[in-house]
Amino acid sequence: MNIKISDIRLLSAAALSTVAMLTACNDIQESNRYRELPAAEVKRTVLLEEFTGQLCVNCPIAHEIINELKAQYGDRLITVGIHSGGDAFSIAEGDPIWTGYQGLRIPEGETYLSNAGFKSGMGLPIGQVNRTSGLIDRDEWSKFIYNEISRDSEIEITLDAALVGDNPQAPENIGINVGLRSVADNDVKLQVWITESGIKTIQLLPDGTAKDDYEHSHVLRATVNGINGEAISLVGNETAVVSYTCPVKAVWNPEKLSVVAFAYNGNGVLQAAETHVSDGGDQESESETNN
Numbered sequence: 001m002n003i004k005i006s007d008i009r010l011l012s013a014a015a016l017s018t019v020a021m022l023t024a025c026n027d028i029q030e031s032n033r034y035r036e037l038p039a040a041e042v043k044r045t046v047l048l049e050e051f052t053g054q055l056c057v058n059c060p061i062a063h064e065i066i067n068e069l070k071a072q073y074g075d076r077l078i079t080v081g082i083h084s085g086g087d088a089f090s091i092a093e094g095d096p097i098w099t100g101y102q103g104l105r106i107p108e109g110e111t112y113l114s115n116a117g118f119k120s121g122m123g124l125p126i127g128q129v130n131r132t133s134g135l136i137d138r139d140e141w142s143k144f145i146y147n148e149i150s151r152d153s154e155i156e157i158t159l160d161a162a163l164v165g166d167n168p169q170a171p172e173n174i175g176i177n178v179g180l181r182s183v184a185d186n187d188v189k190l191q192v193w194i195t196e197s198g199i200k201t202i203q204l205l206p207d208g209t210a211k212d213d214y215e216h217s218h219v220l221r222a223t224v225n226g227i228n229g230e231a232i233s234l235v236g237n238e239t240a241v242v243s244y245t246c247p248v249k250a251v252w253n254p255e256k257l258s259v260v261a262f263a264y265n266g267n268g269v270l271q272a273a274e275t276h277v278s279d280g281g282d283q284e285s286e287s288e289t290n291n
Contacts (some may be wrong), residue, residue: 006029015267041111044144044153047262047272048079050114050127050218051135051159053089054104057204059213062125062138069142076149078274080195081219083110085124091202093251095241101200102251104216132268140241153272155188155234156181161259163280171254174277176224176244178261182234188263188270191229194222195274198256221252255279 091103158179163171193287201216
């Protein structure tokens with residue numbers, strides 16, 4: 001994918017890594033999969049990276065948990081479905097064996113799973129919260145989200161995205177603007193992703209049957225600024241603005257696309273933001289601010 005970056009030069013790039021073969025889907029009792037916790041004081045937006053697969057029979061249970069968590073925390077919780085796990089648990093984008101179905105695994109998904117610490121013997125679904133929890137089973141997500149959402153954050157992210165092109169029915173690119181502001185000097189990495197919701201294609205269900213028109217949400221579709229993002233040095237109380245142009249793939253539904261951006265360092269995700277990709281019309285582009 002050709003990405004145009006302006007305002008700040010890309011400082012580093014990371015090589016792809018390989019992932020160990022999966023052995024089995026996790027199977028957590030339904031009574032343990034979701035915990036009600038007392039209300040938390042909201043101080044930051046939390047990122048849940050959910051590693052999932054279309055051929056994973058227990059993954060739809062995790063999708064239900066995510067729906068419950070989103071209902072509880074709203075836009076202060078950002079979830080991204082990262083399809084991974086090799087051919088045993090996911091279908092690669094463009095896989096000719098699955099003609100007639102959309103495969104949702106992109107190569108970056110395997111790299112992120114490996115980088116998160118996946119080891120032989122682990123299974124899907126699994127996830128990590130703000131890159132501080134390590135890989136944890138779905139019954140632990142709510143506890144870590146509760147803890148993370150109550151922590152202070154010194155980073156503010158503003159984000160807007162719009163379709164760009166002469167043909168509104170087939171836009172060529174997504175124009176993205178990210179603003180970063182820190183209360184003090186801070187060296188961070190900025191990661192920007194494209195996600196898509198409302199994708200109707202095959203998914204195995206817990207009873208072992210396949211649903212051909214299962215609706216997949218928050219699916220990672222592309223990395224905009226490299227597998228590990230780009231390094232940015234922030235000056236306290238000054239805003240750094242980074243702009244990108246990302247091509248729109250033919251298999252994407254432009255009306256269902258979103259952009260996720262997050263700042264992180266060795267201590268995990270410091271702040272995250274998400275915005276729907278607007279249609280690029282005369283109306284002001286939708287913008288999200290997280291602080």
